[in-house]
Amino acid sequence: MSFLSKLNALNLYLSGLPWLFRHFFQKKKVTILMFHHPSPEYFDKAITALKKRYNIISLSRFMDTIPADERSLPSYPLIITLDDGWASNYALLPVLEKHQVPVTIFLMAGMADTHRHPWFSEVTNQQKKQELKRVSNTTRVSTLKRMGFTETKEFDDRVVLSREEIHHMQASGLVEFGSHTLFHPILPHCNDNTALEEIQLSKKKTEELTGKPCRFFSFPNGDYCERDIRLCKKAGYEAAVTLDVGYNSRNDDPFRLKRISVPDEASISELLVKASGFWAFFKVLLRKQKRSRRHSGL
Numbered sequence: 629m630s631f632l633s634k635l636n637a638l639n640l641y642l643s644g645l646p647w648l649f650r651h652f653f654q655k656k657k658v659t660i661l662m663f664h665h666p667s668p669e670y671f672d673k674a675i676t677a678l679k680k681r682y683n684i685i686s687l688s689r690f691m692d693t694i695p696a697d698e699r700s701l702p703s704y705p706l707i708i709t710l711d712d713g714w715a716s717n718y719a720l721l722p723v724l725e726k727h728q729v730p731v732t733i734f735l736m737a738g739m740a741d742t743h744r745h746p747w748f749s750e751v752t753n754q755q756k757k758q759e760l761k762r763v764s765n766t767t768r769v770s771t772l773k774r775m776g777f778t779e780t781k782e783f784d785d786r787v788v789l790s791r792e793e794i795h796h797m798q799a800s801g802l803v804e805f806g807s808h809t810l811f812h813p814i815l816p817h818c819n820d821n822t823a824l825e826e827i828q829l830s831k832k833k834t835e836e837l838t839g840k841p842c843r844f845f846s847f848p849n850g851d852y853c854e855r856d857i858r859l860c861k862k863a864g865y866e867a868a869v870t871l872d873v874g875y876n877s878r879n880d881d882p883f884r885l886k887r888i889s890v891p892d893e894a895s896i897s898e899l900l901v902k903a904s905g906f907w908a909f910f911k912v913l914l915r916k917q918k919r920s921r922r923h924s925g926l
């Protein structure tokens with residue numbers, strides 16, 4: 629984030645607009661945040677600030693409440709999720725225990741407990757990485773192969789959680805694990821067989837790793853199509869999280885749960901602006917404005 633954006637975040641925070649968002653939209657609706665690999669020091673500060681403004685609940689609690697009564701949820705309910713299942717997440721356990729807050733971690737199930745690396749961390753050129761997210765899955769895989777990378781290649785270092793770490797975190801009663809596919813492809817660019825494998829086998833693999841039913845799925849990069857939703861239902865998931873902007877209620881489709889992406893390192897004012905959803909709405913609004921200006925020839 630640039631200095632200017634940081635300054636904007638602080639100004640926005642001080643303007644009170646995020647407060648209004650929290651008060652009017654987030655009181656009754658469920659907000660879901662997405663982190664990746666925050667440091668324990670930052671996560672501690674983030675949780676402290678979020679706990680003052682929200683009631684942190686687990687994704688399971690929200691899903692278990694849906695058929696019953698939403699009123700049984702506390703006001704300002706907030707769910708914390710972490711995507712990818714990075715090894716560094718293990719160091720967050722003491723923070724979770726200190727604050728007694730639950731989280732859901734979505735594992736790249738084909739990589740957990742191995743020395744495999746996700747493809748996107750091996751492509752250092754940002755433009756190339758974005759390009760690879762746009763091409764068909766077979767093109768992405770063959771391009772990576774030419775670059776010397778395969779999904780099952782074992783590296784010297786382990787960057788994702790091990791089985792032991794997963795078990796230890798799960799035993800705290802504060803961490804639940806979901807699936808984030810096997811190898812983090814962009815699902816809508818996969819053919820039917822690969823999409824089925826990534827969605828179905830990753831559920832089995834996660835269950836094998838945790839010894840518990842894998843109830844939830846997270847779409848890599850937030851990308852999904854109707855077929856992927858169908859496959860998630862068929863595989864037996866109960867819900868799936870996206871990166872569609874907004875908040876959630878019991879009437880919403882559980883396979884299109886909206887999430888707000890928050891930074892792994894930021895000032896607390898920036899985190900709170902983003903967690904309020906204000907920043908994401910602001911960005912969507914700007915994008916729409918730009919598009920309508922383009923269409924009207926301005």
Ligand SMILES: [Zn+2]
Nearest residue numbers: 711712848849
């Ligand atoms: Zn991911």
